[in-house]
Amino acid sequence: MDALIEVKNLVRHYRGVKAVDGVSFALRRGSCFGLLGPNGAGKTTTVEMLEGINRPDSGSIHYKGEPLGRRFREEAGIMFQSTALQEFITVRETLQLFASLYPRTLPLEELVATCRLGEFLDRDARRLSGGQRQRLLLAIALVNDPEVIFLDEPTTGLDPQARRNLWDLMEAIRARGKTILLTTHYMEEAYILCDEIAIMDHGRIIAQGTPRQLLATHFNDVILQLPETDLGPAGAVLPEAGQVRNGVVEIATADVSGTVRGLLEAGAALERLRIRDRTLEDLFLELTGRELRA
Amino acid sequence: MSIELALRRFRAVLSARNKEFMRDRTALGWSFLFPVLVVAGFAFAFSGEPPAEYKVGVIGAVPATGAPAFYATRHIDFIPAPAPADAVTKVERHQLDMLVDPAARSYWINDSSPKGYLLERILRGSGGGDYRKQTVSGRAVRYVDWVIPGILAMNMMFGALYGVGYVIVRYRKNGVLKRLKATPLNAVEFLAAQLASRLWLLLTVATLVYAGTNLFIGFTMNGRYLDLAVVFLLGATSLLGLGLVIAARISNEEVADGLVSFIGWPMMFLSGVWFSLEGLHPWLQQLALALPLTHFINAARAIMIDGAGLAEVAPDLAVLGAMSIAFLALGAWLFRWEQA
Numbered sequence: 001m002d003a004l005i006e007v008k009n010l011v012r013h014y015r016g017v018k019a020v021d022g023v024s025f026a027l028r029r030g031s032c033f034g035l036l037g038p039n040g041a042g043k044t045t046t047v048e049m050l051e052g053i054n055r056p057d058s059g060s061i062h063y064k065g066e067p068l069g070r071r072f073r074e075e076a077g078i079m080f081q082s083t084a085l086q087e088f089i090t091v092r093e094t095l096q097l098f099a100s101l102y103p104r105t106l107p108l109e110e111l112v113a114t115c116r117l118g119e120f121l122d123r124d125a126r127r128l129s130g131g132q133r134q135r136l137l138l139a140i141a142l143v144n145d146p147e148v149i150f151l152d153e154p155t156t157g158l159d160p161q162a163r164r165n166l167w168d169l170m171e172a173i174r175a176r177g178k179t180i181l182l183t184t185h186y187m188e189e190a191y192i193l194c195d196e197i198a199i200m201d202h203g204r205i206i207a208q209g210t211p212r213q214l215l216a217t218h219f220n221d222v223i224l225q226l227p228e229t230d231l232g233p234a235g236a237v238l239p240e241a242g243q244v245r246n247g248v249v250e251i252a253t254a255d256v257s258g259t260v261r262g263l264l265e266a267g268a269a270l271e272r273l274r275i276r277d278r279t280l281e282d283l284f285l286e287l288t289g290r291e292l293r294a
Numbered sequence: 295m296s297i298e299l300a301l302r303r304f305r306a307v308l309s310a311r312n313k314e315f316m317r318d319r320t321a322l323g324w325s326f327l328f329p330v331l332v333v334a335g336f337a338f339a340f341s342g343e344p345p346a347e348y349k350v351g352v353i354g355a356v357p358a359t360g361a362p363a364f365y366a367t368r369h370i371d372f373i374p375a376p377a378p379a380d381a382v383t384k385v386e387r388h389q390l391d392m393l394v395d396p397a398a399r400s401y402w403i404n405d406s407s408p409k410g411y412l413l414e415r416i417l418r419g420s421g422g423g424d425y426r427k428q429t430v431s432g433r434a435v436r437y438v439d440w441v442i443p444g445i446l447a448m449n450m451m452f453g454a455l456y457g458v459g460y461v462i463v464r465y466r467k468n469g470v471l472k473r474l475k476a477t478p479l480n481a482v483e484f485l486a487a488q489l490a491s492r493l494w495l496l497l498t499v500a501t502l503v504y505a506g507t508n509l510f511i512g513f514t515m516n517g518r519y520l521d522l523a524v525v526f527l528l529g530a531t532s533l534l535g536l537g538l539v540i541a542a543r544i545s546n547e548e549v550a551d552g553l554v555s556f557i558g559w560p561m562m563f564l565s566g567v568w569f570s571l572e573g574l575h576p577w578l579q580q581l582a583l584a585l586p587l588t589h590f591i592n593a594a595r596a597i598m599i600d601g602a603g604l605a606e607v608a609p610d611l612a613v614l615g616a617m618s619i620a621f622l623a624l625g626a627w628l629f630r631w632e633q634a
């Protein structure tokens with residue numbers, strides 16, 4: 001496996017808690033790696049150690065076989081979850097500032113075109129909409145034509161249009177052969193963009209693989225969906241795997257024929273029955289539980 | 295090659311910081327307006343006639359018995375003058391209206407001082423007819439002449455502590471520093487750019503405020519402007535270094551604000567900005583010597599009022615230089631990009 005970044009046994013304490021507890025994984029060159037997990041799972045702490053912002057208490061991180069150093073800082077592009085930019089300078093000046101910090105940079109016009117900054121290039125960076133701001137932060141992350149790009153919850157808080165727009169940008173970056181580490185709690189985002197996924201909880205990786213592998217490993221069933229009102233007398237004999245959400249009964253089953261037969265015999269009306277595949281969201285909830293996190 | 299890149303990074307951060315400051319109209323306006331208002335206020339407040347009070351310096355002890363009746367005149371303040379040479383200088387500057395030496399039966403007055411003239415008449419009419427007259431000349435040193443070096447230095451102090459201390463803390467709090475840490479920019483390049491930006495501003499403000507108020511007030515300047523510039527450069531550097539130490543770790547603007555006030559206000563009162571430290575309690579005087587602002591103001595006043603050269607203020611300059619190096623080194627060593 002051609003690993004660009006290799007992480008072994010990372011441990012870090014944060015405010016007296018073991019926020020990251022023995023995390024290991026590798027980022028393959030040219031892949032998009034998704035780090036998923038509920039709030040407080042240790043995603044950002046892990047990513048910030050990889051970015052060189054925080055040091056691990058123990059464990060190692062190697063970039064191209066070397067510990068993180070100047071080479072890494074010159075070749076990595078980073079988009080933090082929240083970043084303040086210097087005030088009173090325009091989008092263009094902000095890009096010029098960051099460009100001056102690196103030995104090798106992309107032409108400004110290319111960045112502007114890629115991240116579509118043209119319409120607000122001379123605006124004060126404080127006066128941008130959420131989506132515009134994320135595009136600028138992405139452009140800053142790309143300013144040094146990085147080999148590896150870290151995106152920490154890049155689409156959190158964006159409206160659906162801005163989110164899809166950012167996905168297109170990320171796809172375009174991936175198409176150029178860049179390596180991406182993405183954290184998100186939108187499963188759809190991870191499914192669309194990532195080649196490989198690790199799900200974290202309580203500081204540990206609890207599942208890892210390609211989205212398909214993960215689903216195939218953890219699930220051998222599908223979900224039957226039926227409006228609750230259509231169950232009729234079958235409601236009394238609802239299988240244990242069934243759950244009601246928003247007036248719809250969801251029954252997980254590996255034996256579709258058997259379950260359907262059982263429902264019919266119990267008197268349910270199946271005209272509006274639907275079958276769907278298991279999704280990453282099912283997996284996520286299955287692995288991390290359904291209780292509300294901070 | 296590497297130096298070239300380092301210089302490019304330094305220039306980029308410097309330029310961004312300058313733009314930020316120059317475009318922040320309120321901060322910029324206030325930087326210039328505040329010291330002008332203070333100077334103008336003092337010039338106005340002390341522009342009237344000084345109170346009718348006569349100050350006579352006396353070399354040696356005031357004679358008790360058998361002395362001329364002059365020494366018993368009411369409304370004359372007789373002040374012991376242990377150092378005759380300094381006392382003569384004070385007569386030149388109208389800080390003393392007359393100096394007498396009872397033992398040598400002689401006196402000094404300033405030929406341009408009306409009070410000196412009146413005191414001479416009183417002395418001659420009350421038993422001092424045989425005193426030998428010596429005349430000195432010199433312009434009066436007004437309070438505003440005396441206070442201007444203090445005001446300029448004080449303004450630099452607050453400009454340095456807030457402009458470096460507070461601003462870096464704000465950058466740390468809102469994440470600007472974290473973002474910069476993730477680039478090849480190193481701490482020395484970043485801090486040097488912050489200092490250079492503020493140093494340039496402090497010196498510009500001091501020059502413009504001095505030149506502008508000097509047009510209307512006409513300060514006493516007995517020394518060389520180049521020497522004064524050296525003192526201001528070194529003084530500003532030491533105060534910027536202190537700002538750096540304050541900003542090294544804190545990530546809360548309120549705490550930074552409090553700390554700047556906690557250091558800045560006592561320093562302002564103990565460094566002789568507004569009044570001479572001669573009357574201060576001895577241990578407060580010792581404490582004052584530990585403050586960079588004291589040495590800054592001493593040196594600036596010595597040059598402007600006494601016409602001292604760099605050699606004469608060398609002890610103050612040496613202290614300022616040592617403090618600059620110590621503060622800058624400590625500030626850079628303590629500096630952290632991230633929040634604690």
